[in-house]
Amino acid sequence: MNRLAQLPAEPYDDTTQQEEAATLGMWAFLATEILFFGVLFAGYTVLRLLRPDAFVSGSRHTDLPLGTLETAVLLMSSFTAALSVRDIQLGGRGVACWLLVLTAALGAAFLVIHGVEYRADYRAAIIPGIRYAEVGPLAAPKQLFFLLYYITTAFHGLHVLIGIVLLAVTAVRVQRGDYTAKSHWPLEIATLYWHLVDIVWIFVFPLYYLVGRA
Amino acid sequence: LSYLTDGNTLRSWLFTHDHKRIAILYAVSITFFFFLGGVAAALIRLELATPAGDLMTAETYNKTFTFHGVVMVWFFLIPSIPNTLGNFLLPLMIGARDVAFPRLNLFSWYLYVIGGLFTIACLLLGGVDTGWTFYTPFSTMFSNSNVMLTVVGVFIVGFSSILTGLNFIVTIHTLRTTGMRWFRMPLFVWAMYGVSLVMMLATPVLAMTLALIAVERLFGVGIFDPALGGDPLLFQHFFWFYSHPAVYIMVLPSMGVVSELITASVRRRIFGYRFMVYSIIGIAVLGFLVWGHHMFVAGQSMYAGIVFSILSFIIAVPSAIKVFNWTATLYKGDIAFGAPMIYALGFVGLFMLGGLTGLFLAATALDVNLSDTYFVVAHFHYIMVGGAVMAYLGGIHFWWPKITGRLYSEAWARFAAILMFLGFNLTFFPQFIAGAQGMPRRYHQYPPEFALLNVLSSAGAVLLAAAYLLPIGYFLWSFRYGAVAPANPWHAEGLEWEAASPPPTHNFDEPPVVTDGPYAYTHP
Numbered sequence: 104m105n106r107l108a109q110l111p112a113e114p115y116d117d118t119t120q121q122e123e124a125a126t127l128g129m130w131a132f133l134a135t136e137i138l139f140f141g142v143l144f145a146g147y148t149v150l151r152l153l154r155p156d157a158f159v160s161g162s163r164h165t166d167l168p169l170g171t172l173e174t175a176v177l178l179m180s181s182f183t184a185a186l187s188v189r190d191i192q193l194g195g196r197g198v199a200c201w202l203l204v205l206t207a208a209l210g211a212a213f214l215v216i217h218g219v220e221y222r223a224d225y226r227a228a229i230i231p232g233i234r235y236a237e238v239g240p241l242a243a244p245k246q247l248f249f250l251l252y253y254i255t256t257a258f259h260g261l262h263v264l265i266g267i268v269l270l271a272v273t274a275v276r277v278q279r280g281d282y283t284a285k286s287h288w289p290l291e292i293a294t295l296y297w298h299l300v301d302i303v304w305i306f307v308f309p310l311y312y313l314v315g316r317a
Numbered sequence: 318l319s320y321l322t323d324g325n326t327l328r329s330w331l332f333t334h335d336h337k338r339i340a341i342l343y344a345v346s347i348t349f350f351f352f353l354g355g356v357a358a359a360l361i362r363l364e365l366a367t368p369a370g371d372l373m374t375a376e377t378y379n380k381t382f383t384f385h386g387v388v389m390v391w392f393f394l395i396p397s398i399p400n401t402l403g404n405f406l407l408p409l410m411i412g413a414r415d416v417a418f419p420r421l422n423l424f425s426w427y428l429y430v431i432g433g434l435f436t437i438a439c440l441l442l443g444g445v446d447t448g449w450t451f452y453t454p455f456s457t458m459f460s461n462s463n464v465m466l467t468v469v470g471v472f473i474v475g476f477s478s479i480l481t482g483l484n485f486i487v488t489i490h491t492l493r494t495t496g497m498r499w500f501r502m503p504l505f506v507w508a509m510y511g512v513s514l515v516m517m518l519a520t521p522v523l524a525m526t527l528a529l530i531a532v533e534r535l536f537g538v539g540i541f542d543p544a545l546g547g548d549p550l551l552f553q554h555f556f557w558f559y560s561h562p563a564v565y566i567m568v569l570p571s572m573g574v575v576s577e578l579i580t581a582s583v584r585r586r587i588f589g590y591r592f593m594v595y596s597i598i599g600i601a602v603l604g605f606l607v608w609g610h611h612m613f614v615a616g617q618s619m620y621a622g623i624v625f626s627i628l629s630f631i632i633a634v635p636s637a638i639k640v641f642n643w644t645a646t647l648y649k650g651d652i653a654f655g656a657p658m659i660y661a662l663g664f665v666g667l668f669m670l671g672g673l674t675g676l677f678l679a680a681t682a683l684d685v686n687l688s689d690t691y692f693v694v695a696h697f698h699y700i701m702v703g704g705a706v707m708a709y710l711g712g713i714h715f716w717w718p719k720i721t722g723r724l725y726s727e728a729w730a731r732f733a734a735i736l737m738f739l740g741f742n743l744t745f746f747p748q749f750i751a752g753a754q755g756m757p758r759r760y761h762q763y764p765p766e767f768a769l770l771n772v773l774s775s776a777g778a779v780l781l782a783a784a785y786l787l788p789i790g791y792f793l794w795s796f797r798y799g800a801v802a803p804a805n806p807w808h809a810e811g812l813e814w815e816a817a818s819p820p821p822t823h824n825f826d827e828p829p830v831v832t833d834g835p836y837a838y839t840h841p
Contacts, residue, residue: 114417116409116828124487145555150547153548247540247547280760
């Protein structure tokens with residue numbers, strides 16, 4: 104049954120209005136997310152300009168192959184998320200649910216790969232405040248790089264985790280047949296969120312893995 | 318069946334989705350915090366009544382003004398008008414049944430309460446001494462007080478602010494009734510739109526910055542600590558990127574309220590409606606670009622200082638447009654001096670004085686002398702207390718009959734409004750002089766030559782306290798014994814006056830249809 108078309112929630116006149124509100128609400132929420140991450144990116148820019156040497160030295164510690172793999176996994180997950188929306192738009196041929204499950208699984212894979220990176224960092228003792236054994240004149244400023252790296256990737260990882268739960272719930276609803284080609288905004292906004300998670304990573308990856316590690 | 322009588326259990330209040338009931342929940346809780354912050358203010362004025370530090374130690378004094386600042390900024394001023402009057406009136410004014418996300422609205426209130434509990438816990442465990450600004454590295458490396466608790470409390474209440482802003486933006490975009498076009502919206506709704514943009518886009522920066530402070534304290538690392546390679550100036554940039562727009566979170570809603578109060582009391586259309594709208598949006602946008610004027614003496618580059626100074630002068634333009642247009646609305650008007658109008662006129666005068674002294678502080682050379690003196694304290698109290706609190710109380714009086722269905726005692730209300738205006742000026746005007754003569758802020762003792770000015774200020778604080786307590790008395794009396802109010806006791810324009818007083822749970826029996834712009838008063 105299509106549950107959405109039947110009952111608009113309390114303050115709305117009809118489901119179109121509800122859809123508009125929910126979609127705008129998600130976009131507005133994404134705008135606030137950009138400002139949350141914006142602080143970390145601004146901090147990165149300022150501190151990098153202050154201590155370029157330490158940042159260059161720090162960025163040699165990130166794992167480029169694993170980072171590239173993570174990027175590929177996350178981009179692929181955004182692709183499968185978009186495909187699942189497309190499937191519902193075309194009337195739903197039963198693959199939308201599995202595409203969402205695949206998206207969530209790719210998200211989980213991303214977190215696992217990141218966990219591998221964190222474990223290697225712990226062994227190399229480059230986690231400020233927890234296990235940090237760098238020495239030399241750059242030890243103090245280098246921890247700024249690592250600190251921002253951990254805060255940014257952990258905050259991003261938290262978003263991935265929330266996204267996985269969101270996608271799983273949406274997958275169940277798709278399977279239950281809640282959405283039709285005309286009315287499927289909860290699916291739309293869930294994938295919108297997932298794309299933001301992806302886009303943020305597109306900025307994290309070059310800043311921490313690619314720039315100036317030569 | 319009005320929203321007040323639709324369910325009498327505690328449960329029906331604590332789990333309500335009705336924007337009007339949530340507004341009442343906010344009103345009660347922010348009043349509590351207002352008096353809590355007020356007690357701290359009273360203690361500060363009591364200490365400063367004599368030059369010697371005789372009432373409390375320097376440390377206790379630091380904790381007192383920090384508590385006063387934290388509570389008044391985040392638990393009173395920021396939520397004051399948006400979360401009470403805004404919650405109550407916004408859906409009514411645009412002809413909607415509720416805000417777009419009613420459950421999110423209730424959730425915002427719970428976040429506010431949880432944040433408040435953290436702050437009270439901090440007080441009970443001994444307080445925090447960093448000042449409401451949490452400047453690093455003092456807040457991260459040196460302070461031994463309850464910085465973590467306070468930071469967590471403010472972090473949580475920040476989300477209440479973000480979600481309210483988001484809710485209002487979506488409400489205004491999607492729930493306007495038939496015929497309520499953008500340029501037919503009352504200025505209060507426009508002010509809510511402007512303030513929501515600021516709450517939504519500035520507060521995340523504060524939240525993230527406070528989270529970074531928490532990380533620094535927990536793990537002993539230093540993004541902002543120069544001893545560990547970090548940059549304390551970066552903290553100030555982040556902090557003021559939120560906290561300067563926060564001033565507009567306090568003042569934009571006041572401007573919206575005052576526009577409603579003045580038009581209804583003069584019975585005229587607002588002068589230059591479109592320019593009033595543009596200046597609201599102009600202030601909201603420009604407000605993001607002036608934060609550096611808090612850091613002229615903090616060591617930012619001279620060129621940054623010059624740019625921030627120019628931008629700060631520019632933001633005075635839309636503010637001045639508003640003052641001129643309110644004045645022009647009064648011109649040749651048939652002015653009724655009810656309590657709301659006295660508050661509104663008080664707002665215009667005090668806001669103007671606060672704004673003009675802001676220009677002194679925006680001038681880079683002059684600011685070197687005035688920075689961290691009582692001149693700054695007087696300046697922002699003119700904006701926040703003289704401006705925001707006056708407008709808030711004016712609004713509460715104006716819409717009291719709508720909210721409660723009762724009329725208040727006009728004589729008492731006028732008396733309190735005038736007493737407040739006098740008490741306010743007596744409290745804060747001497748501080749301009751003391752500051753200009755060089756009295757620094759944030760000390761519990763001072764040289765004896767400032768004694769007279771401080772005695773005047775403390776005496777004014779007594780009047781001010783009395784003027785704040787009076788409304789509690791006559792409002793409670795009115796709520797129980799006041800004359801029953803008709804739907805539109807002031808014969809004011811606006812959709813909220815078409816609903817019953819107090820409105821039923823779903824506001825309107827039929828969705829209203831709008832055919833004209835706001836303030837369609839016919840002037841004799």
